[in-house]
Amino acid sequence: MIEIENINKSFGKLKVLDNVNLSCKKGECIALIGPNACGKTTLIKSILGMVVPDSGVIKFNGHSIHKSFEYRASIGYMPQIGRYPDNMSIRGIVEMVKLIRNHKGDLDEELFEKFKLKELGNKFMRTLSGGTTQKVSATLAFLFNPEVLILDEPTAGLDPLASEILKEKVIREKEKGKLVLITSHLLSELDELITQIIFMQDGKVVFHKNTGELQVESGEEKISKAIAHILRQQQT
Amino acid sequence: MKRIAKIVGTDILRNRIVVVYTLILACLSWSVFALEDNSSKGLLTLLNIILLTVPLVSVIFSTIYIYNSQEFIELLLSQPVQRKTIWRSLFYGLSLSLSISFFIGAGLPILIFSPADIAWMMVLMGCAISIIFAALAMLSSIFTRDKARGIGIAIVLWLMFSLLFDGLLMFLSFQFAEYPIEKPMVAIVALNPIDLARILILLHLDVSAMMGQTGAIFKNFFGTHVGIATTFSILGLWVIVPYKISLKRFEQKDL
Amino acid sequence: MGKTFRISVNSRFYIFIPVLFCYIGFTRTFVVEKNKNIGSIKKALAMCKNGDTIIVMPGTYREGNLIIDKSIYFLGKDYPVLDGQKKFEIVSIKASKVVISGFKVQHSGYATLDDPGAIKVYDGRDVIISNNILEDNFFGIYIQYGRHCVIKNNRIVAFGIEEQHIGNGIHCWKSDSLQIIGNSVSGHRDGIYFEFVTNSLIWKNTSTKNIRYGLHFMFSNNDSYISNFFKNNGAGVAVMFTHKVKMINNVFEENWGDAAYGLMLKEISDSYISGNRFKKNTTGIYMEGTSRIIVEKNVFESNGWGMKIQASCMDNEIRSNNFIGNTFDISTNGDVVLNSFNGNYWDKYQGYDLDKNNIGDVPYHPLSLFSVIVEQNPPTMLLYRSFMITLLDKSEKIAPSLTPDNFLDKTPLMHSLNL
Numbered sequence: 076m077i078e079i080e081n082i083n084k085s086f087g088k089l090k091v092l093d094n095v096n097l098s099c100k101k102g103e104c105i106a107l108i109g110p111n112a113c114g115k116t117t118l119i120k121s122i123l124g125m126v127v128p129d130s131g132v133i134k135f136n137g138h139s140i141h142k143s144f145e146y147r148a149s150i151g152y153m154p155q156i157g158r159y160p161d162n163m164s165i166r167g168i169v170e171m172v173k174l175i176r177n178h179k180g181d182l183d184e185e186l187f188e189k190f191k192l193k194e195l196g197n198k199f200m201r202t203l204s205g206g207t208t209q210k211v212s213a214t215l216a217f218l219f220n221p222e223v224l225i226l227d228e229p230t231a232g233l234d235p236l237a238s239e240i241l242k243e244k245v246i247r248e249k250e251k252g253k254l255v256l257i258t259s260h261l262l263s264e265l266d267e268l269i270t271q272i273i274f275m276q277d278g279k280v281v282f283h284k285n286t287g288e289l290q291v292e293s294g295e296e297k298i299s300k301a302i303a304h305i306l307r308q309q310q311t
Numbered sequence: 312m313k314r315i316a317k318i319v320g321t322d323i324l325r326n327r328i329v330v331v332y333t334l335i336l337a338c339l340s341w342s343v344f345a346l347e348d349n350s351s352k353g354l355l356t357l358l359n360i361i362l363l364t365v366p367l368v369s370v371i372f373s374t375i376y377i378y379n380s381q382e383f384i385e386l387l388l389s390q391p392v393q394r395k396t397i398w399r400s401l402f403y404g405l406s407l408s409l410s411i412s413f414f415i416g417a418g419l420p421i422l423i424f425s426p427a428d429i430a431w432m433m434v435l436m437g438c439a440i441s442i443i444f445a446a447l448a449m450l451s452s453i454f455t456r457d458k459a460r461g462i463g464i465a466i467v468l469w470l471m472f473s474l475l476f477d478g479l480l481m482f483l484s485f486q487f488a489e490y491p492i493e494k495p496m497v498a499i500v501a502l503n504p505i506d507l508a509r510i511l512i513l514l515h516l517d518v519s520a521m522m523g524q525t526g527a528i529f530k531n532f533f534g535t536h537v538g539i540a541t542t543f544s545i546l547g548l549w550v551i552v553p554y555k556i557s558l559k560r561f562e563q564k565d566l
Numbered sequence: 567m568g569k570t571f572r573i574s575v576n577s578r579f580y581i582f583i584p585v586l587f588c589y590i591g592f593t594r595t596f597v598v599e600k601n602k603n604i605g606s607i608k609k610a611l612a613m614c615k616n617g618d619t620i621i622v623m624p625g626t627y628r629e630g631n632l633i634i635d636k637s638i639y640f641l642g643k644d645y646p647v648l649d650g651q652k653k654f655e656i657v658s659i660k661a662s663k664v665v666i667s668g669f670k671v672q673h674s675g676y677a678t679l680d681d682p683g684a685i686k687v688y689d690g691r692d693v694i695i696s697n698n699i700l701e702d703n704f705f706g707i708y709i710q711y712g713r714h715c716v717i718k719n720n721r722i723v724a725f726g727i728e729e730q731h732i733g734n735g736i737h738c739w740k741s742d743s744l745q746i747i748g749n750s751v752s753g754h755r756d757g758i759y760f761e762f763v764t765n766s767l768i769w770k771n772t773s774t775k776n777i778r779y780g781l782h783f784m785f786s787n788n789d790s791y792i793s794n795f796f797k798n799n800g801a802g803v804a805v806m807f808t809h810k811v812k813m814i815n816n817v818f819e820e821n822w823g824d825a826a827y828g829l830m831l832k833e834i835s836d837s838y839i840s841g842n843r844f845k846k847n848t849t850g851i852y853m854e855g856t857s858r859i860i861v862e863k864n865v866f867e868s869n870g871w872g873m874k875i876q877a878s879c880m881d882n883e884i885r886s887n888n889f890i891g892n893t894f895d896i897s898t899n900g901d902v903v904l905n906s907f908n909g910n911y912w913d914k915y916q917g918y919d920l921d922k923n924n925i926g927d928v929p930y931h932p933l934s935l936f937s938v939i940v941e942q943n944p945p946t947m948l949l950y951r952s953f954m955i956t957l958l959d960k961s962e963k964i965a966p967s968l969t970p971d972n973f974l975d976k977t978p979l980m981h982s983l984n985l
Binding site: 162177303 | 314325379380381382386566
């Protein structure tokens, strides 16, 4: 569904993405992990077209996303730190995005209800806590039933309850055959969700494996431990 | 496109600064006309105020607004919206709302108190200046990520057009006082949108006779159809060029 | 009582009869009327003698050039029309003591060489031209070598478009002791033109919308013009190469244009300008090479420049005037100050008056920096009302550095004079 071929990106002298090649398919739930500043967010933003790669091609359903925008209608994106116009209310934001998307199909307002955002509808974005803002971001990401979900650090700042709601939602969506791309550096969180892992470091993809493979290789049950194991192996 | 421009426009119009700006313009205009017994003098006083505040407010407000819209831009970028559309919407929103607040604040009293042709000229020029400086603001804000620096550039742009340019022009006119400089002066002064607007309005205000030969040249040229076309082309270029450059940069920009 | 009265009546009657007899006996009256005895003016002119009266009845008379070479009363009834058919000078007066009154004189010939006029006086004395309507003529009333002539209450209108193709309304040349009173002139080249005319009076005339000057005045000493109204003339009023002129209570209004002045003075000396009103002129008074002129009790209002005083002017005194709402009150091209300013009211004055004597305690600098800059370099006027200029002017007001610092009114008034 998403093909990434030989992507390079530098911010000034800093090489953020170094010849990245990836392929993501329908029904997968991929964890994009790696240490801070390894290029995860840049990669995601490249897929979204928010960052323009220096070279290489990103294809969405077989078509290059360069200078195209319609493909984003099939993506739900939840940013790491959701930033919204200060002087708009939650309802205002949701309504605005609906207006912009001009979505024809059914809306998925499950999260909106489960996060109880309706009661907070009139609150302005500047008054919201980080957690509530994340709830808004999550709601927006799922609202239009997108085929692809890209979640950047989805659980950061969410309380355990909300975290749980979100995870369940992700699992359900995955089961519907959607592609889910999650970044996180809290590995333990992802255990129950993911089918694949992409590990990045210094702008390079270190490995891209199925969770099963990984567990077999490392002999660990828990994914987080499996990864830690592999990392340790690499360092030595 | 329309939807987004509408969102931006209503957002700006609700913005407190724009409301205050409109109110200040209104206060100034109404009081100027109330205090001056003849409308032509009132217009001259108002002209000074407008040529000072409108570009300043337009450029600084627009710059700040674009920096503050960073979140909004990001939000839109993750949606199926073209980059061009976003930038254009911002520009339309800014130009439209600044023009509207100019029209409500200063335009209405001008239209009420002054003869129609000069009043419309002034309203038109006020709107043109608002839009030009919104375009310049888009240019200054795209060149640097740092808000403080962006505002700095905006202020420098404003200073350049309302002060330094005229200073330079005066310097040149004294340097070349021995030569027939009237025509070059007119040509150079037309390059500055603020000066162009100012002189066009002055020419409608009878002050043209005081401008002697230079005024006559200006009037002879800018009074003709070709002249009017040239004027609006120059003003148009001041809108299009900075905007297009900023758009090009925005399309390449990483967010 | 009654008897005395009767006698007195009788005696008067007896005195009157011979007088009446003389009058009837020695002067005659000719009535010119179409299809009557005397059907043409020329015929009447040929028949009459000095002292006779010709009365012209209504109608249009196209008789070419009428030459009046006898001292007669030439009177029109209900404005008979004398038409020059654009070919002739209409009335030529070549005698003294001629009275011409009550005509409508129109369509005089046009020639650049001999200046045909509607009514032209050649070397006459005591000629009275009054109550005529002159329309669409090359020159209106033309007087050369006239003495003690009176031009009164005539209405002179022309429709000139270009300076070269139209003459003056009232044109006086090499004359003395003229009285030009209560006329109105418009649409000519110059409304009233004086050259080498001395000891004359111009009083209560209205001169508007003339192509060049409302009043044009050269080499004409010892004249006065009083209570005239000059409005909307191409270049205002020009008074040049003259001494001892009195200009009192005139109104100079809306002489607005590139080279227009309310009043332009060039090489004038020992003259007196008082009680005039200069309103909405590009320049109220322009002075060049004037000396010993007193300018007092005038009002300068809403002009581009109140006064432009060139460096060639000296010993002029400008006192007790009101300067209100002018773009620039004073401008000069020199840096030496040879003229004095005293006790004027300047609406731009921002000083204070602690001792409450209605005289500001700090002197006023009527010269703004920008006016000096513009005077040196006229194209910079293009920067008028620019923010930079406003700043410059403000800073110069606070600390004068570029304008001559002795160019000032030491006794500026706090309140405007009641003029």
